[in-house]
Amino acid sequence: MSYSLNDWDSAPKSTSTETLGVDRNKNREEVDDCERLEKGFKKGTRSTCLIVSLILVVLLLITCVVLSVFLVKEVNKNGEAGTQPKKPSKDHEEGDQKLYCYSPDCLQIAAGFARKMNTSFDPCLDFYHHSCASWMKENPIPPARNMYDTFLQLDDENSKRLRDILEEMDELPEQSAVKKIKSYFESCLNEEEVEKETNATLTPVIAKYGSWALNNETWNATQWKWPEILQSMIRDLTGTPLFEVGIDINPRNSSQHMISVSLRNLLPRKLIYPKLF
Numbered sequence: 354m355s356y357s358l359n360d361w362d363s364a365p366k367s368t369s370t371e372t373l374g375v376d377r378n379k380n381r382e383e384v385d386d387c388e389r390l391e392k393g394f395k396k397g398t399r400s401t402c403l404i405v406s407l408i409l410v411v412l413l414l415i416t417c418v419v420l421s422v423f424l425v426k427e428v429n430k431n432g433e434a435g436t437q438p439k440k441p442s443k444d445h446e447e448g449d450q451k452l453y454c455y456s457p458d459c460l461q462i463a464a465g466f467a468r469k470m471n472t473s474f475d476p477c478l479d480f481y482h483h484s485c486a487s488w489m490k491e492n493p494i495p496p497a498r499n500m501y502d503t504f505l506q507l508d509d510e511n512s513k514r515l516r517d518i519l520e521e522m523d524e525l526p527e528q529s530a531v532k533k534i535k536s537y538f539e540s541c542l543n544e545e546e547v548e549k550e551t552n553a554t555l556t557p558v559i560a561k562y563g564s565w566a567l568n569n570e571t572w573n574a575t576q577w578k579w580p581e582i583l584q585s586m587i588r589d590l591t592g593t594p595l596f597e598v599g600i601d602i603n604p605r606n607s608s609q610h611m612i613s614v615s616l617r618n619l620l621p622r623k624l625i626y627p628k629l630f
Contacts, residue, residue: 470483471483519538
């Protein structure tokens with residue numbers, strides 16, 4: 354059997370899908386169905402989102418209305434409370450008592466601070482005189498002192514109170530400690546007895562350390578060796594008339610101690626350092 358080109362061209366032609374037995378019309382219908390389903394799904398999703406959005410908007414509006422009503426009520430309530438005097442609660446009063454002291458002692462201390470101040474001075478320009486000017490005016494430096502402050506003032510007041518207590522007459526037993534202190538204080542006030550005892554005690558001490566050139570005609574300066582006398586006084590007495598000897602930490606090596614010898618201040622500081630006063 355033989356074929357020619359003419360026979361090939363005249364033969365009915367078929368596509369590849371027909372050769373494979375696939376129906377093209379059926380496939381197109383399936384594609385159309387899928388597209389319709391996709392469009393329907395998108396339309397349903399949009400509708401659902403729109404409904405949810407509307408619900409949220411409605412809820413938000415309801416919340417705003419409720420909050421507005423609540424706010425108006427609170428404003429009206431506070432306005433009415435502001436026009437009427439509010440009684441402090443017990444808890445508030447207890448809190449104030451914890452923060453502030455209203456006892457007689459506290460009020461007295463506060464009044465004392467107020468008396469020390471002078472509010473005519475501007476605290477931003479001169480805080481020292483603002484807080485202390487009145488106290489300095491009412492408490493000048495005593496003649497026997499080089500300086501004066503509130504601590505020295507309290508010390509003087511305490512000394513005065515102690516003296517008043519010691520001078521009080523009482524009927525305490527002789528074995529009482531307070532009675533013994535009062536007896537000792539009274540013995541110090543007996544000047545004649547004090548002078549007598551001082552002469553009897555001090556004269557042997559002066560003679561022991563070389564006598565005194567002002568009342569001893571036999572005193573010889575060449576025989577009086579002050580280094581040896583000073584050494585004996587430091588050893589025997591609790592204090593020395595010319596020097597103060599003690600033990601201190603070495604300023605150049607803190608792990609060591611040293612014997613310190615310093616000048617004894619026999620004169621008031623006002624005379625030693627006149628430029629400071």
